[in-house]
Amino acid sequence: MAVQHPHPRGETPVDADYIFSHYTIGDELGKGGFGVVYEGRRLEDDLKVAVKYVPKTDDTECIFIPDHPKPLPKEIALTILANKGPIVPEVIRLLDWQDHPDHFVMVLECPSPSENLRKFMRRHGGTLDEEKTRHIMRQVAHAANVCCLRGVFHRDIKLANLLINSETSEVKLIDFGCGDMLRSSPYRLYSGTADYSPPEYHVRGTYYGRQATAWSLGILMFVMLHGDLPSDHDLLQLKQKRCSKPGLSTEGCDLLGALLQDKPRRRLALGLILHHNWFKVVT
Template sequence: MATEFYQNVVADFSGLEVQPPANPPDILSRYQFGRILGKGGFGIVYEGKRLEDGLEVAVKIARKPRKMQYISIPGHPAPLPLEVALLILVNNREPKVTQIVQLLDWQDELDYYIMVLERPLPCTDLRNFISLFRETLSEFGARLVMWQVTHAANACSASGVLHRDIKLENILINPQTLETKLIDFGCGDLLKKSAYNYFSGTREYRPPEFKTKGRYHGTPATVWSLGVLLFRIVFGHFPGPSELRVINSGTWNQPGLSHECRLLIQCLLQLDPSRRIGLEEILSHSWFQPLSP
């Protein structure tokens, strides 16, 4: 069964020159597989069920790029695929950060690495969820979602991880409880103090300093992406250049939006990264006070 499944994976990556291993991957024999949940340029995610206890999971089969990056992390004698290592780093925090998807199992292969991830039910991604509400959420709903996503972003930073692709499609949400989980660390990297000179996330969330200077720092870029996400959730579209200019002018006013929400958006979407609010300060902003314990 595992060999047949692996061959189906190869077929799903149509046109790619990959070969199944001589022996079926052990990890695949421990799960029952279902439909494709998502598919991108470097990976496919399947629904699955762990055979030993029936646990519902997601199985990601990721094709290795030509210059596959491996890194060493504490507790693991051999270097690990970058995405696997980043998830282990954020999952090892105590107490567990429930707003970040948990890595349950993984295996490295010649052409692929395989990750078994938790799959909360019911869930959909935030992009599909807000499409049910004419592309926007109420300010109450936006506050609840953003608090969780910001908490996840802070946990990543504290773990030395840069997610670099926080966006609607990478946030799972329970439509009944609005509980969220940050997923897909495939564009991520280790967080460093020096600047990055390449960007591998989603263009709409790219920090403006990368366009103007060709470089950016990880934490201010994360803050910018949270600002774009919040703007997209409450307005139903991404902020355009003219809107950003008004937001940065200090004269921005938006009827129907609370003063506190407008202030937070202004703090997040500063074109000058040195003027953005600190990532660790966001959850203390007045807009989140109704959610404070």
């Protein structure tokens, strides 16, 4: 049964152009400091969607992007840019959006069945085998690189921001709320999840988008294989081309070491990740 959809200040708009007049809103899918995500249905064709409702605050940043004369909330802008061009199945699709003075709404595709990767791992005993990890990493590395090629720095690639179809193992990168426009100059603030932040940020207070993305992919891969974040000892072992995971292939160990290089200039370039030998292993 559909529940009453959210409206700013609780009023019910009569404007047929208001985005919620085109969808029925159902159960809550998630909630956080950003706002609320609801399951929904598009009235014209009954397509299942995810509807994200975000109240604006004094911290809501708006930016200009091409083809849009007015500044947009950064999350909308980045999601539009990540979707610009041929459809990339590994990046969540933005189907509709609307910006208002005190809130904004995003309508996103809602793959079914799906769950975030953290819940998926929990159901599979807390770790994934190398074959499953490879299948997921292939998709996430592609999504990350496409975003950067389209000028988008996601900055929060982690288990909770990856949806996986439990039947097909198809993966989609979601939630650009911590992201920024990709630039060639260094960043001085990190708004993503601290556990995935690159070491150079903690040492120097600056980092570059592509190199930070490669590091976060290394953390993601390590967590999938080991069930936990790498310790300082784990990182030292990788630096010495050793792995703490029993039975991990030489290629897998090598890729982890290439992504989790403490010196960003030595880190494997984002565009070269999928050319690594680990992805050429026949299973």
